[in-house]
Amino acid sequence: MRGKLIVIEGTDGSGKATQTGKLVARLTAEGLNVRKVDYPNYQSQSSALVKMYLNGDFGSQPEDVNAYAASTFYAVDRIASYKKDWEDFYLNGGIVIADRYTTSNMIHQAAKIKDTVEKEKYLEWLWDFEFTKCGLPVPDKVFFLAMPPDISLELMRGRENKAGNGKDIHEQNSEYLAHCFTNACEVAEKFGWHKVNCAFDRQIKSIEDIHEELYQIAIKVIGRV
Ligand SMILES: Nc1ncnc2c1ncn2[C@@H]1O[C@H](COP(=O)(O)OP(=O)(O)OP(=O)(O)O)[C@@H](O)[C@H]1O
Ligand SMILES: Cc1cn([C@H]2C[C@H](O)[C@@H](COP(=O)(O)O)O2)c(=O)[nH]c1=O
Secondary structure, X not given: OOOEEEEEEEOOOOOHHHHHHHHHHHHHHOOOOEEEEEXXXXXXXXHXXXXXXXXXXXXXXXXXXXXXXXXXXXXXXXXXXXXXXXXXXXHOOOEEEEEOOHXXXXXXXXXXXXXXXXXXXXXXXXXXXXXXXXXXXXXXEEEEEEOXXXXXXXXXXXXXXXXXXXXXXXXXXXXXXHHHHHHHHHXXXXXXXXXXXXXXXXXXXOHHHHHXXXXXXXXXXXXXX
16 A cells, blocks of 8 residues: 655755655654655766755756756656655555655746746646656645745755755745745745645744644645544
C-alpha cells in the first residue's frame, strides 16, 4: 500500500526547514512511520548540476539557464533520491515529508517565464515530465508558506545557504525572489495548495502557530482523524 507524500513549499527563507523539522519530529514522536527528505539533495552527487547552476557556472543570473533546462537538473536529483532513498519506504506505506519538491520548479523556474500561455505550457510539460514520464509520486498535500519576500530576506540575512558556500544566484537576487513569490501565489491557487499566510501587516506568525496549522491538516491527510 502506497504511503503519503506531504510537501512543504515556499520561497527562499520562508521557514520550510523549520516547519519540516517540527512536523517530522511530532509525527515521529506519535509513533508514525515518517521520513524527511529535502531538495536539492546537496549530500548526493546527483545534485552536481544543480550546484553548478546555483554557483553561477552557467551564468550569474537565474535566467541564464532557461526554465526547462534548469528544471531537468533538479528533476534528475529528485529521481536519484527517490530511487535510492525512499521509493520502497513510500510504496510500503511510509509517510514522506518533503522540504521542497517538483513544486519548487513550479515556483522558481516558472517564475522565469513572463508570457502566461508559455508559462502554462511549461507547467504542463513539468507535470508530465516529473510525474508521468519519470514516475515521481504526486504529492497528497502541498503547504505553501506564504512569507512576504521582504521578511524572508531579513530571515535569511547573515545565514549561509544549505550548500555551505555563500549565497547562491537565486538568493543574491531580491528581484527574482519577488517574482518567485508572486508566481508562487498564482501557482498555489491554480494547483489547490494549502496557503499558510505567514505574516500580516509585517507581523510574522509564530513558528508554533504555523506548525499547528500544518499539523492539524497533515494528520487528516495521513488519516489519523
Ligand atoms: N515564523 C517564524 N518566525 C520567526 N523566525 C522564523 C520563522 N520561521 C523561520 N524562522 C527563522 O528564519 C530562518 C529561515 O528559516 P528556514 O531555514 O526554516 O527557512 P527555509 O525556507 O528552509 O530557507 P531556505 O529556502 O533558504 O532553505 C531561520 O533562522 C528560522 O529560525
Ligand atoms: C528543489 C528545487 C529548488 N529550486 C530552487 C529553489 C532555491 O532557490 C534553490 C535551492 O536553494 P535552497 O535554499 O538550498 O533550498 O533552488 C528550484 O528551482 N527547483 C527545484 O526543484
